[in-house]
Amino acid sequence: MNFSGKKSYFWRHALLIVCSLITSLPFVWIIICSTNTSVDVLRGRLTLGSNLGVNFQTLVDTGRFLPAFKNSVIYSVTTTLLAVCISSAAGYGFVVYRSKAKDTVMAVILLSMMIPTAAILIPMFRLFSRMKLLNTIFAFMLPSLATAFLIFLFRQASQSFPGEIIQAARIDGLGEWMIFFRMFIPTMKPVYSTAIVMTFMNTWNAFLWPLVVMTDSQKTTMPVFLSLLTDSGYTPDYGAIMLAVTVTTLPTLIIFFALQKSFINGLTGSVKG
Template sequence: MTRTTWRKVPGYAFLTVFSIFSLFPLYFMVVGATNTSTDVLASRLLPGANLVQNFQDLVAAADVASAMGYSALYAVSTTVLALLVCSIAGYGFEIYHSKGKDLLMAVLLLAMMIPFAATMIPLFRMFANFGMVNSAFAVILPAISTPFLILLFRQSSRSFPHEIIEAARLDGLRELEIFFRIYIPTMKSTFAAAAVITFMTAWNNFLWPRVILLDNKVQTMPMLISNLSAGYVTNYGVLMLAVLLASLPAMVVFLALQRSFAQGITGAIK
């Protein structure tokens, strides 16, 4: 081995060790889904033969299909609306730049420092006054506009060539036509990065749906998992299987858009 190769060994060893630590919770979750509750509590690290029984117990204890369906409804709707609203806002902040918009953007960034727990009660009272408690709109609406996504699209829009916009205007395109026909196809990587972030956040959201959804018939997967662990006796094999099922959609979305996600984040940073 050359001297250059030997110099890389500590770095690769460091990355290998921390990769193992990072993947171990996922491995334990998958293995736990195949074991009994006793084996999970005993930290058994080998796969078992209890997967089918755990699935039968999970289906008997909770309506998994309904929870997965509602989680998908909330997450997909939130993602689509958030991409539309935040991309238009970020595009407007950068393309129609002014000092007033910079001040407004600064106010939005300050809003990121306010914890959600501080706004949760006013939000609940507002939706209660509109009669929207226990509805999908109450889950989706607070998440369709976030300062982080607006900032992400604004930073990415700085690399968008303004000459294309001027040329499109000379060709007679309206502003919305420029946005939908030119801007969106050009900024696909940014949209992919924003979609991954928004979908994973919406899919894993627990606190706000727990507060605003009073009926377990419209519960999400995080709420279902919380209910499984809230009894006097918890079947940890069933709980691990539920966590595994709840993790799969977010993992699939991230792996499918991984390359575009990296490009979108890099472009926003630049």
């Protein structure tokens, strides 16, 4: 837009700088706090301290920090890989083997987007509890393995996959599944990286679901560990708490910076669809 003169750019920058500071300074702040003692955090010290090692030891001594971190990594990576495989196969199937019945099924799957977590929480909890599956990775990941969002993302992407490749591969005698694994997956790498980043972030940051089904503090994930850490009966050690917050945030932050394009394209793609 070219309606206002150059003067107004000053105010635009001013507003954007203020907003950028509000959104990014807390990240700097948690990193600073995680190197300080609890007392220094309470005093509002804003310079790097030398207490990082001690804070780390305090977290390790809770006996739940390392398991929670390990769980978060294992659960998120497994869930992401399985979810992307299952959902991309479905998205591909809806386009390549299109039929009326399959279009109807896709519409029904999209409807599931309207169902809030709270509405499925109780039956799912009772089901897993009856099947003695609480505190297993199975309970953690089941609701995230096939989401309407992921299936839709891959369905949209499959539409740009050239039919000639499939025909040629069939003539060459490649089976249907081999076409999917050898032709589709390698050509669709950008969509896969978008899906992987989005799913990883969602599973890593999930809170309510693990809080309900991972009741054992040895089996739970980082966000739930954070929550337990703040309301444990002891005098809270704020340096250690902030270190835990930093450790929870860093993996997603690193992935975001490494794959920024995929992440933002994924969000944008879900709008355009």
